[in-house]
Amino acid sequence: xxxxxxxxxxxxxxxxxxxxxxxxxxxxxxxxxxxxxxxxxxxxxxxxxxxxxxxxxxxxxxxxxxxxxxxxxxxxxxxxxxxxxxxxxxxxxxxxxxxxxxxxxxxxxxxxxxxxxxxxxxxxxxxxxxxxxxxxxxxxxxxxxxxxxxxxxxxxxxxxxxxxxxxxxxxxxxxxxxxxxxxxxxxxxxxxxxxxxxxxxxxxxxxxxxxxxxxxxxxxxxxxxxxxxxxxxxxxxxxxxxxxxxxxxxxxxxxxxxxxxxxxxxxxxxxxxxxxxxxxxxx
Numbered sequence: 001x002x003x004x005x006x007x008x009x010x011x012x013x014x015x016x017x018x019x020x021x022x023x024x025x026x027x028x029x030x031x032x033x034x035x036x037x038x039x040x041x042x043x044x045x046x047x048x049x050x051x052x053x054x055x056x057x058x059x060x061x062x063x064x065x066x067x068x069x070x071x072x073x074x075x076x077x078x079x080x081x082x083x084x085x086x087x088x089x090x091x092x093x094x095x096x097x098x099x100x101x102x103x104x105x106x107x108x109x110x111x112x113x114x115x116x117x118x119x120x121x122x123x124x125x126x127x128x129x130x131x132x133x134x135x136x137x138x139x140x141x142x143x144x145x146x147x148x149x150x151x152x153x154x155x156x157x158x159x160x161x162x163x164x165x166x167x168x169x170x171x172x173x174x175x176x177x178x179x180x181x182x183x184x185x186x187x188x189x190x191x192x193x194x195x196x197x198x199x200x201x202x203x204x205x206x207x208x209x210x211x212x213x214x215x216x217x218x219x220x221x222x223x224x225x226x227x228x229x230x231x232x233x234x235x236x237x238x239x240x241x242x243x244x245x246x247x248x249x250x251x252x253x254x255x256x257x258x259x260x261x262x263x264x265x266x267x268x269x270x271x272x273x274x275x276x277x278x279x280x281x282x283x
Contacts, residue, residue: 001083003090007140010091014052014141022049026143026170028134031055032072033081036178036186040147041085043175052141053082054091060103061129072188091141098136109135111162114251118154118264119275122241130155131162138163138170145171149178151185153264153277157251177276179205185276192272201274203236208263208278211245215263216280220256233267241266241273248279258282 004010014024025048027040044051055078062068075092082090099106108128114120115127138146148156160172178186183205193201207229214225222245229243246253248260264277 001079001087001090003079003092005092005094006097007091007093010052010089010140013089014050017050018142023144024048024050024052024141026137026141026146027051027053027087028137028146028148029053029055030057030071030188031078032074032188032191033078034178034186034188034190036149036151038081038085039178040149040175041082041087043173044145044147045086047173048145050088051086052089052091052143053087054093054137054141056091056093056098056133056137058098058129058133059095060099060106060132061126063123063125066123067189072191091137098133106132108132109162109166111158111165113161114154114158117251118242118244118246119266120154122266127155127158131158134159135162135166135168138168143170145173147173147175149176150174151177151187151275151277153262153279154251157249185274187274189272189274193269193274194271197237197269200236201238201269203233203238204265204267204274204276205278207232207243208265208276211243211263212278212280215245215261216282222254222256229265233265239268241268 025044027044029037041051041053057071059068109131110128111131120127150156156174163170163172180186183202211225211229226243226245230240233240243265246262246264247258248262254261259282262277262279266273266275
């Protein structure tokens with residue numbers, strides 16, 4: 001695996017690959033890689049000749065009181081995992097390489113839909129940071145395909161919309177949620193969970209599954225289901241950010257005649273914010 005710290009260096013080698021007719025798959029990350037990330041690398045390798053991964057902890061998508069400064073940076077172990085998973089090129093830029101004129105004057109990419117609800121409601125500006133950095137990475141790598149985990153369902157939906165709106169010639173592919181043995185969705189922030197809280201955090205997934213079972217059984221009282229779900233989270237000792245039953249494509253509140261539904265949830269532990277989702281298709 002070759003490591004590049006500059007856009008020009010990576011572009012040069014990828015331009016040569018394109019001239020040979022090789023396809024490029026891309027997996028953007030913020031590092032602190034776990035098996036869920038590595039599954040994206042493996043998936044990218046199945047449909048592309050070359051796999052590129054990026055590691056960049058993007059300050060633009062962190063709020064003032066969020067964890068950019070303490071976000072785990074595990075570069076050496078990340079590199080070892082990427083080599084074992086079949087990554088060909090790693091792009092690891094610093095802040096100056098990605099934002100040469102500084103964050104304050106950086107041109108922004110704004111997706112006006114789907115960004116002020118769910119995670120966007122509690123993390124103002126977050127998705128503006130995501131769409132800006134992803135568009136920059138797409139411009140640098142120019143991949144044929146980019147793979148994103150479905151755990152960050154809202155992020156996936158926003159990036160798909162951005163790529164469609166801006167006519168970006170990249171296929172956006174989703175990958176299944178990778179879970180711990182007890183069902184907890186893998187996340188780089190899971191390391192923040194205390195030993196005391198860890199056995200109880202599966203309440204988020206279990207609650208979303210309960211809602212899905214209720215809907216499939218014919219219970220379409222979405223508002224009540226959401227309120228009851230929040231009570232389940234609270235009774236387990238956690239604070240609910242949101243529990244929302246949404247249209248899978250638009251992320252707007254689901255209507256009773258919607259056939260494609262995604263149930264999304266976020267909750268706070270003492271030191272972590274966890275998200276999860278479940279999608280169902282009704283006959």
